[in-house]
Each structure stands twice: as C-alpha cells, then as structure tokens.
Amino acid sequence: MTFDEGRGKLFVFKKWSSEGFCMIVTRFAPSPTGYLHVGGARTALFNWLLARRTGGKFLLRIEDTDMKRNTPTAMRQVMEDLRWLGIEWDEGPEVGGPHGPYLQSERRAIYDKYIRQLLDAGKAYYSFDTAEELDAARKLAETEKRSNIYRRPAVCPTEADVEKARAEGRPVTVRFAVTATEPIVVHDEIRGDVSFDPAEIGDFIILKSDGFPTYHFAVVVDDELMGVTHVIRGQEHLMNTPNHQLLQRALGFRIPTYAHMSVTVSESGGKLSKREQPKAVQKYMKEHGVIPYAALTAKIGADELEAFRSGHNDALNKVQMQDLTKFYSVKGSNVDELRGKMSAGLEIVRQLVDGRIITESELVDFLEGNSVPDIPIIEKIAEHLGIRLPEINVVDFFRSGYLPEAMVNFLALLGWNPGDGREIMSRQELVEAFDLSRVNKSNSLFDRDKLLAFNTEHIKRTPMPTLVGHFRRYLAAIESPVAKADDTLLEAIIRMNEGARTLEQIEQKTRFAFVSNDQVRYDAEAVKKVLQKGDGLAMLRAVREALAGLQELTPEGIESLLRNLAQAQKVGLGKIAQPLRVAICGTTISPPIFNAVDLLGIDNTLKRIDIALKHFA
RNA sequence: GGCCCCAUCGUCUAGGCAGGCCUAGGACACCGGGUUUUCAACCCGGCGACAGGGGUUCGAAUCCCCUUGGGGCUACCA
Numbered sequence: 136m137t138f139d140e141g142r143g144k145l146f147v148f149k150k151w152s153s154e155g156f157c158m159i160v161t162r163f164a165p166s167p168t169g170y171l172h173v174g175g176a177r178t179a180l181f182n183w184l185l186a187r188r189t190g191g192k193f194l195l196r197i198e199d200t201d202m203k204r205n206t207p208t209a210m211r212q213v214m215e216d217l218r219w220l221g222i223e224w225d226e227g228p229e230v231g232g233p234h235g236p237y238l239q240s241e242r243r244a245i246y247d248k249y250i251r252q253l254l255d256a257g258k259a260y261y262s263f264d265t266a267e268e269l270d271a272a273r274k275l276a277e278t279e280k281r282s283n284i285y286r287r288p289a290v291c292p293t294e295a296d297v298e299k300a301r302a303e304g305r306p307v308t309v310r311f312a313v314t315a316t317e318p319i320v321v322h323d324e325i326r327g328d329v330s331f332d333p334a335e336i337g338d339f340i341i342l343k344s345d346g347f348p349t350y351h352f353a354v355v356v357d358d359e360l361m362g363v364t365h366v367i368r369g370q371e372h373l374m375n376t377p378n379h380q381l382l383q384r385a386l387g388f389r390i391p392t393y394a395h396m397s398v399t400v401s402e403s404g405g406k407l408s409k410r411e412q413p414k415a416v417q418k419y420m421k422e423h424g425v426i427p428y429a430a431l432t433a434k435i436g437a438d439e440l441e442a443f444r445s446g447h448n449d450a451l452n453k454v455q456m457q458d459l460t461k462f463y464s465v466k467g468s469n470v471d472e473l474r475g476k477m478s479a480g481l482e483i484v485r486q487l488v489d490g491r492i493i494t495e496s497e498l499v500d501f502l503e504g505n506s507v508p509d510i511p512i513i514e515k516i517a518e519h520l521g522i523r524l525p526e527i528n529v530v531d532f533f534r535s536g537y538l539p540e541a542m543v544n545f546l547a548l549l550g551w552n553p554g555d556g557r558e559i560m561s562r563q564e565l566v567e568a569f570d571l572s573r574v575n576k577s578n579s580l581f582d583r584d585k586l587l588a589f590n591t592e593h594i595k596r597t598p599m600p601t602l603v604g605h606f607r608r609y610l611a612a613i614e615s616p617v618a619k620a621d622d623t624l625l626e627a628i629i630r631m632n633e634g635a636r637t638l639e640q641i642e643q644k645t646r647f648a649f650v651s652n653d654q655v656r657y658d659a660e661a662v663k664k665v666l667q668k669g670d671g672l673a674m675l676r677a678v679r680e681a682l683a684g685l686q687e688l689t690p691e692g693i694e695s696l697l698r699n700l701a702q703a704q705k706v707g708l709g710k711i712a713q714p715l716r717v718a719i720c721g722t723t724i725s726p727p728i729f730n731a732v733d734l735l736g737i738d739n740t741l742k743r744i745d746i747a748l749k750h751f752a
Numbered sequence: 753g754g755c756c757c758c759a760u761c762g763u764c765u766a767g768g769c770a771g772g773c774c775u776a777g778g779a780c781a782c783c784g785g786g787u788u789u790u791c792a793a794c795c796c797g798g799c800g801a802c803a804g805g806g807g808u809u810c811g812a813a814u815c816c817c818c819u820u821g822g823g824g825c826u827a828c829c830a
Contacts (some may be wrong), residue, residue, distance in 0.1 A: 200830080353830095372824095372825090398757095548764070577759065578824090582780070588781085634794075636793085709788090709790080720790095
C-alpha cells in the first residue's frame with residue numbers, strides 16, 4: 136500500500152469508502168501537565184476535524200507516563216477545555232469505549248507484555264547506565280561535535296545481570312536495538328517523504344527505570360491497539376517518527392498515516408508556550424525596576440547602597456553608577472530618577488515577599504533566569520501588579536471573553552484554509568470543508584489581533600440563545616455582579632452592546648448597573664475632562680432636572696428627552712451625554728447612553744447624578 | 753555542533769504539485785476620510801510581498817541547485 140499517492144481528500148475518501156469498514160480513527164493524546172494550551176487545542180481540533188469530516192472516530196487518550204510531571208487536576212481541566220471548544224471524543228476517559236483503559240498509567244501490564252516480546256526476540260536489551268554516565272556521554276558528544284548515539288554493549292546483559300544491577304542500586308532500563316541499515320522513510324501527508332539515516336538513531340529507551348514505558352513505546356502500542364489510522368501531531372514529533380516506525384516493524388504493527396503540522400509561534404519568536412506568561416511578568420519587572428535587595432547588594436556593597444539611598448550621591452563610583460543606570464534603564468545619570476525607580480522596585484518586592492506570594496530568593500532566581508516559578512505563582516504576581524498576562528491556555532481565552540466558536544475557527548485557519556477565500560466559518564462549515572491536503576507546511580504566528588477580529592465577527596453571528604449561554608458561563612467564571620441578571624436581561628445587554636469585540640467588553644461596559652451606588656469607581660481623568668472642564672456640571676444639572684420629570688422609562692423616551700434637551704441648550708448631544716455617562720458609569724465608556732440609563736433605572740440614575748454633583752462640583 | 757522541516761504584503765494566507773490566465777488576489781493590522789452620544793461596530797480609500805544568487809525554459813512566484821534566514825528535535829518529557 137502506498138501512502139503518498141494523491142494526498143488529502145480524494146485519497147482519504149477512496150480508502151474508507153472502497154474498503155468500507157476501514158474507518159478513519161484519529162486521537163488526541165495530551166499529557167496531563169496543566170491546562171490545555173492553544174497549540175494542543177489546534178492539534179486536537181485537526182484530528183477531530185478529520186474524524187468528523189470522514190465519519191470516523193476521534194479518541195482521547197491521556198499520556199500520563201511521567202510521574203514527575205503529572206498534575207492531579209490537569210486531566211479534568213483538559214477535558215473541560217476540549218468540551219468548551221466543542222471537541223467531543225467518541226472514546227476516552229469518561230465516555231469509555233472498547234479499547235480502554237484510556238489512561239496510559241493504567242495500561243502497564245499491556246506495555247510489559249510487548250517489552251517482554253522484544254526482549255525475548257533479542258530486539259531490545261537491558262541497560263544500567265546512571266544519569267551521570269549518560270550526561271557525560273552527552274557532553275563528550277557535544278565537544279566532539281557529533282550526534283550523541285548510544286553505544287550498544289558487545290554482549291547484552293542477561294536476566295542475572297539485571298538482578299545484580301538492582302542489588303547494586305543501579306537503574307534498570309530497557310533499550311530498543313536499532314539494527315536498521317536502510318534509510319527510514321516517513322510518508323507524511325503534509326510534508327511528503329522524509330528520509331532518515333538509521334546511523335543517526337541510537338538505541339533509545341523504551342522502558343524507564345521506574346517501570347513506566349517511555350512516550351515512544353506507549354504511543355506505538357496504544358495507537359496499534361486502539362486502531363488509530365491517522366496521526367496528526369506537531370512538527371516536533373517528526374524526528375520521533377522513524378523511531379516509532381522501527382518499533383512498529385519490530386512488533387509487527389501497522390504504520391498509521393502521519394501528518395506533522397507546523398508549529399505555532401508567538402510574537403517573541405519560538406514556540407508558543409506556557410513560558411510566555413512568566414516572560415511577560417519578567418519583562419514587566421525589569422521595566423519597573425523590580426530588583427530584590429539581595430540582588431542589589433550582590434552587585435554593590437550593602438553599606439554603599441544604603442549611603443546612596445539615603446542621599447549621599449558620591450557613595451557610588453562611576454562603574455557602579457553605570458551598572459545601576461543600565462540595570463534600571465535610566466537615561467544618563469539622573470540620580471533622582473534612579474532613586475525613585477529603585478525604591479518603587481524595592482517596594483514591589485516588599486509587597487510580594489510580605490504577601491507571601493514569592494520568597495526573595497525565588498524572585499532573585501526568577502529575575503536572573505535561573506528558575507521559573509509555577510504558573511499559579513505567576514498568576515498571583517500578575518494579579519497583584521495588575522499585569523495582563525498573554526493568553527496561552529484555552530481557559531485564558533475563555534476568561535478573557537472569547538467565544539469557543541471564534542477560537543475553533545481561528546485555530547482551524549492556523550495552517551489550513553478551505554481554498555475558496557472563506558475565513559469566518561461555523562464549526563459545521565469547518566467540518567464540511569476540512570481536508571488534510573490543504574494543510575500548510577510553514578510555521579505560523581499566533582496573531583492575537585486577527586483572533587480578536589474573528590471573535591467580533593462571531594459575537595455578531597452566534598445565535599442569541601447560544602450567546603446568552605456563553606455569556607452566563609463567562610460571568611459566573613469571573614464572578615461578575617452582572618451574573619445577577621436573568622436571561623432576558625442578559626439578552627438585552629448583549630443587544631445594546633452590538634459591535635463588542637469580547638464578552639469581557641460587554642461585561643465591563645455594563646457592570647456599572649449591577650453595583651451599588653457607593654461602589655461606582657470614578658475615573659479621575661474622565662471626571663476632569665468631562666465634568667470639571669467646560670460646562671459639564673451645568674449640563675449635568677440640566678439633565679437631572681429633565682430626567683426627574685420623565686414619565687415612562689424606555690430607551691426611546693430617554694433618547695427623545697435628551698435630544699430635546701440638547702436642542703434647547705443649543706449644544707450637540709455629546710455635551711449632554713458625556714457628563715451623564717461619567718456621572719452614572721464613572722467612565723466615558725458605556726453602552727449607548729439611553730440604554731445605560733434605562734439599564735440602571737431612573738432612581739439610581741438620579742442618585743448617581745447627585746453624588747457626582749456633590750463630589751465633583 | 754549534528755539531524756530534520758520551512759520560506760509570497762507587518763501578520764494569516766490564495767496562486768505552486770498539472771510554468772503563460774499574476775502589472776500577484778483576499779483577510780487582519782496600519783494610515784487617511786466618512787458615520788457618530790462614548791468605546792466599539794460600520795462604510796469608502798490608501799500603504800504593502802514572490803529572501804538572494806544561479807540554472808531549466810520561448811516564458812518561473814510556480815520546476816532544480818546553492819546561499820541566507822526562521823523553526824523544530826538532539827532526555828529514563830511528551
């Protein structure tokens with residue numbers, strides 16, 4: 136069977152329709168190390184799309200063979216995120232299926248059986264190298280500028296040697312013996328044929344010393360046993376594929392169809408990864424002179440530093456000064472600015488340390504790039520400092536008010552397109568148009584602006600009941616006071632915010648109506664510009680008077696009232712609307728003013744006008 | 753360093769496999785204008801790319817080679 140003749144749709148159709156029972160089976164196999172991130176979501180989506188397009192099956196398998204990296208809640212989170220995106224699996228955790236269990240940690244007996252098979256056939260052997268020995272070999276290869284290929288012993292260890300090694304406390308692993316001499320060719324649906332020299336592939340570990348199989352082994356066994364026909368995965372796995380094919384040959388397994396997708400890169404270059412968030416925090420800290428005292432005194436003696444801080448300029452020499460100005464990115468030698476930045480930075484450090492968010496030594500390590508705190512700590516720091524972290528995980532986008540429809544649409548178009556110029560597409564349209572042959576080879580940048588545009592478009596076209604559901608879920612997640620509204624009111628709120636780009640914007644523009652009058656936060660700049668400058672306050676008084684006499688509260692009624700008032704005062708509507716807006720919302724950003732007043736109610740509107748008049752007059 | 757992948761506007765891409773239909777099309781962003789009660793949304797217009805060099809050919813964005821650039825992998829992680 137040749138796999139590379141006629142890529143994509145035609146080929147795919149020929150295969151399963153002519154053979155009838157040969158259904159396409161794809162899978163998503165995340166390791167539960169945290170939340171589902173967008174790269175993973177894209178991989179899952181492409182697999183799901185192919186399965187749905189061809190009437191095949193999509194399954195979910197949890198690759199939890201690394202005890203050190205697993206986090207207990209990750210699996211549940213990943214499943215929740217997939218479901219939010221609308222990516223449902225036909226087989227896998229919680230839904231079951233004939234090929235279970237779907238957690239690799241529960242399949243150890245299966246792997247052991249196949250390991251034994253390879254061992255008995257002389258296709259794999261035991262090895263007892265320590266981490267230090269392996270490390271030394273790696274370093275040597277590096278200095279000699281060659282690939283690090285494991286050197287197979289002349290005589291393979293026996294079972295007796297295993298006992299002896301165990302007794303000596305040496306780690307026991309099993310390696311696969313790579314004996315191929317011919318080039319290994321991977322037929323890739325996206326890249327065509329890729330050839331690998333077997334001399335470049337060392338004997339790799341298939342069973343770890345803790346008794347768990349490595350990824351390479353587990354993935355091969357499970358894909359076979361679960362009947363996976365098509366493997367769509369990231370390009371980072373392309374180099375692993377010859378290893379997998381070698382194992383498949385040795386075990387007598389079928390070789391699935393492979394498709395290696397391009398990598399999604401971030402603005403800062405490199406793979407879009409969870410590292411982006413710590414990076415953002417680090418950048419903020421560096422820009423704001425957040426440098427722990429310990430790091431400072433390591434550079435400059437404590438006595439001199441204190442002398443400098445307390446105002447003795449000459450306490451520092453030229454070199455130290457240059458060092459500090461560079462450190463704090465202060466231009467020239469502006470001593471006052473330097474002092475200001477230093478104390479502001481130290482103040483932030485104090486808050487973080489006193490708030491027990493992070494210890495000083497951890498902070499030093501983090502800023503010097505020696506270690507990275509866990510994401511929850513990063514999140515706490517970001518929250519404390521008011522840093523907006525870049526969204527990386529699917530759940531981050533949910534919390535920022537994005538629609539799953541927009542995410543799915545955007546992700547699908549990252550490296551794929553329907554070929555007819557369409558961009559905004561529903562899930563159903565994507566399923567109908569998806570085709571492996573139209574998947575790109577080149578890396579693509581995750582363009583947040585474009586995602587925003589997609590979200591704006593999807594807010595416009597998502598049916599109202601669905602949108603209300605999304606909005607309610609969003610409000611609950613961020614614990615918004617707007618969650619008090621019933622569905623009818625939520626629908627009205629969405630309608631009055633026509634043109635909004637995210638659910639977050641809608642929430643931010645309407646929450647003023649759901650907080651008590653004394654909780655309104657007045658934006659200082661808005662107050663100054665709109666109320667206190669010109670005749671803002673006078674207009675506000677006029678508005679109050681007019682509104683007090685209002686008979687019936689409807690947006691239309693308020694509109695004609697305000698328009699008449701503007702005419703009577705011989706000013707544009709803006710001169711009336713803006714002061715009123717600031718008085719009731721606290722900012723210059725709100726839904727259309729007539730709706731805003733209607734939403735808040737006349738009593739509270741009048742009360743807030745009074746409060747504003749009292750405070751800002 | 754070694755191995756592998758990739759290369760069209762700032763970004764995502766169409767066109768490439770079947771070379772002339774391409775003075776390279778669309779979308780996002782950006783800039784200018786319009787609409788307007790704020791923020792958005794919306795409407796009109798503009799800027800803007802075949803990485804470089806060699807071939808093959810009557811003809812190359814398209815096929816081949818080299819260079820350059822970007823990315824991935826190089827674990828008892830997946």
